[in-house]
Amino acid sequence: MKILQNISLKPFNTFGMDVPAKYFAFFQTSDQLLEILSSDICASSDTLLLGGGSNLLFTKNINGIVLKDEIKGIELLQETDEHYFVKVGAGEVWHDFVMYCVQKGYAGLENLALIPGCVGASPMQNIGAYGVEIKDVFHSLEAMHIKDKSVNVFLNKDCEFGYRESVFKNKYKNQFAITSVTFKLQKKPSYNITYGAISKELENMGVKDLSLHAISQAVINIRQSKLPNPIEIGNAGSFFKNPEIDVKHFETIQHDYPSIIGYATGENRIKLAAGWLIEQCGWKGYREGDAGCYAKQALVLVNYGNAKGEDVLQLSEKIIASVEAKFGVRLEREVNIM
Numbered sequence: 103m104k105i106l107q108n109i110s111l112k113p114f115n116t117f118g119m120d121v122p123a124k125y126f127a128f129f130q131t132s133d134q135l136l137e138i139l140s141s142d143i144c145a146s147s148d149t150l151l152l153g154g155g156s157n158l159l160f161t162k163n164i165n166g167i168v169l170k171d172e173i174k175g176i177e178l179l180q181e182t183d184e185h186y187f188v189k190v191g192a193g194e195v196w197h198d199f200v201m202y203c204v205q206k207g208y209a210g211l212e213n214l215a216l217i218p219g220c221v222g223a224s225p226m227q228n229i230g231a232y233g234v235e236i237k238d239v240f241h242s243l244e245a246m247h248i249k250d251k252s253v254n255v256f257l258n259k260d261c262e263f264g265y266r267e268s269v270f271k272n273k274y275k276n277q278f279a280i281t282s283v284t285f286k287l288q289k290k291p292s293y294n295i296t297y298g299a300i301s302k303e304l305e306n307m308g309v310k311d312l313s314l315h316a317i318s319q320a321v322i323n324i325r326q327s328k329l330p331n332p333i334e335i336g337n338a339g340s341f342f343k344n345p346e347i348d349v350k351h352f353e354t355i356q357h358d359y360p361s362i363i364g365y366a367t368g369e370n371r372i373k374l375a376a377g378w379l380i381e382q383c384g385w386k387g388y389r390e391g392d393a394g395c396y397a398k399q400a401l402v403l404v405n406y407g408n409a410k411g412e413d414v415l416q417l418s419e420k421i422i423a424s425v426e427a428k429f430g431v432r433l434e435r436e437v438n439i440m
């Protein structure tokens with residue numbers, strides 16, 4: 103186990119921000135993690151756990167220690183009449199794990215294909231896409247407490263999952279290193295193709311018989327058609343969350359903007375498409391230096407090459423202010439600002 107010094111984080115975040123970390127270490131096992139956390143450097147530094155760096159915006163130098171989770175392994179723990187219980191190392195690449203499940207016939211994750219990042223970060227914001235969130239198939243996770251080094255198991259109910267939320271972003275922020283996640287996957291798939299353009303895409307693909315593979319491919323096709331590939335253009339997916347407002351507020355906006363997009367999420371609550379709000383304010387395709395608002399999806403902020411984290415953050419502030427001025431809706435960031 104080696105603690106490196108003054109390491110550029112540019113290869114470790116999908117925005118491609120070039121900031122140095124004072125200390126940096128990789129770990130492949132829980133024992134290595136324990137060893138690093140027990141070091142004098144960890145005892146006296148702030149700790150940042152890192153997966154694929156696809157939901158982070160670095161705006162300044164990191165003066166603490168960055169720990170890159172590389173714990174691998176996929177294990178079928180248990181099989182019942184209806185379910186497979188699969189335990190996965192936090193450092194496994196999310197999309198590779200989804201495709202592994204598709205190939206094995208473990209159902210439940212196919213709508214979540216092509217989300218960047220690692221398995222360990224998936225519970226952090228309860229990742230979601232195309233009508234599925236990981237809370238729907240999450241069984242439990244194991245995590246080491248960063249300070250007292252205890253090993254803890256969190257069941258689904260302990261994680262307090264919400265839309266892009268969990269306890270790990272809130273009351274337990276920066277307190278745990280997730281080492282594995284166990285999923286409860288179905289033997290008999292219940293295909294979910296009602297959301298967005300999935301059924302249309304399946305039709306375009308000429309699919310007659312639904313399968314896990316066909317659904318994952320439809321999701322991949324849709325995502326590739328609108329989201330920028332971080333290898334080509336720096337980004338962290340949706341920069342903001344889709345906001346919720348009450349029905350009265352929605353109707354007021356709808357009166358002036360009949361094309362507004364909103365979905366009922368509960369009694370008296372409507373979720374708006376933040377991408378639509380941002381587009382209406384004229385930001386879609388906007389570029390200021392190398393920071394911009396993506397031309398095919400206004401919810402995604404991008405780094406065309408040499409933008410600084412601060413440039414993207416400032417652009418996000420201008421967008422928040424203009425959406426609030428026009429619609430009276432305050433956008434919240436989804437991306438973690440460091």
Ligand code: FAD
Binds near residue numbers: 223
């Ligand atoms: P990182 O960015 O490395 O970390 C994110 C947060 O989790 C940080 O706070 C970090 O400290 C913490 N963390 C990471 N690993 C651990 C660990 N082992 N233990 C404790 N804390 C940890 N998200 C969606 O929900 N749905 C989408 O459809 C989606 N689409 C995207 C599309 C693109 C093109 C991109 C670039 C991003 C997209 N995202 C999406 C966001 C992102 O991919 C997810 O949030 C993903 O889960 C982040 O994983 P990561 O490993 O890169 O996490």
Ligand code: EPU
Binds near residue numbers: 340
């Ligand atoms: N829209 C616009 N203009 C835009 C972008 C979108 O009008 O510039 C409209 C679309 O036409 C559509 C609606 O907004 O009617 C929703 O758009 P889309 O289906 O692209 O999804 P989204 O709400 O923008 C959310 C998630 C994505 C997830 C997709 C698919 C959030 C913050 N984002 O995006 O997650 O992949 O749905 O389920 O909830 C992420 O979290 O990083 C992410 C990419």
